[in-house]
Amino acid sequence: MAQYSYMVLYMPRGTSRDTARRILTDHAEYGHWEMSRLRLYPDGSRKVTLRRQVIRQIRTPLGQPSARAR
Secondary structure, three states: OOOEEEEEEEEOOOOOHHHHHHHHHHHHHHHOOEEEEEEEOOOOOEEEEEEEEOOOOOOOOOOOOOOOOO
16 A cells, blocks of 8 residues: 655635646646645635655665566
């Protein structure tokens, strides 16, 4: 099962749609985040939950060949 790390962004009600799009695009392109949840409140503020997959590397002992080399 995949593991994710999460980041929550809060955008106040004065944030335009274009600015919010630009912020989310920057996080997606440069931080490899994807939108998990968006909550739009009645006052116009937004709460965005972003997630990205946690990739764990397996360390191999120095003297042993990796599985790919076999």
